[in-house]
Amino acid sequence: MPLPSLLLLTLAAAAFSISSTVPSGWATAVCLGAGLALLVGFRGGRAARRGDGAAAADLPGRGPLKWLYLAVAVLCAGVVAENFIPLFGQELGGLGPLPADFLGAAVSAGWTAAT
Incomplete structure (x- = not known):
């Protein structure tokens, strides 16, 4: 079970959710920025683990799925x-x-x- 990746993804979703409940302004920007940073960490961690720098570009438009x-x-x-x-x-x-x-x-x- 990839717990570090799941934790990063869960925290990113939580940050985006919290951004809709805080007052508009800097608090919203901080939450959105934290969510984006966590998503970048999630994608970067997957690519580094697989040893493939292009693995971060796993787009749904490629492959049989x-x-x-x-x-x-x-x-x-x-x-x-x-x-x-x-x-x-x-x-x-x-x-x-x-x-x-x-x-x-x-x-x-x-x-x-x-x-």
């Missing part, structure tokens, strides 16, 4: 849009809360049936 990454990205976009269907039904379609929720449930049922 690129189609899996594309599929996950498309599905995530669909799920994010689906979360707002009841709101769109109310605001744009003039539906009440219950019919708008049924509209969202119908889309979910369609996903389930297609699966």
Whole structure:
């Protein structure tokens, strides 16, 4: 288990999360800077461990997993849009809360049936 890498990544996520709760200004900048520094440390540590300076450029667009990454990205976009269907039904379609929720449930049922 790569505990040092996991710790750096966890601390980076925590720093980014904390940046949204502190008052705007220097505190936010410090949190964002700390998060970026921790991410650089995380990526640099992985490259150094593997002995490959180019390993820090492990981009999803390379290798056989690129189609899996594309599929996950498309599905995530669909799920994010689906979360707002009841709101769109109310605001744009003039539906009440219950019919708008049924509209969202119908889309979910369609996903389930297609699966």
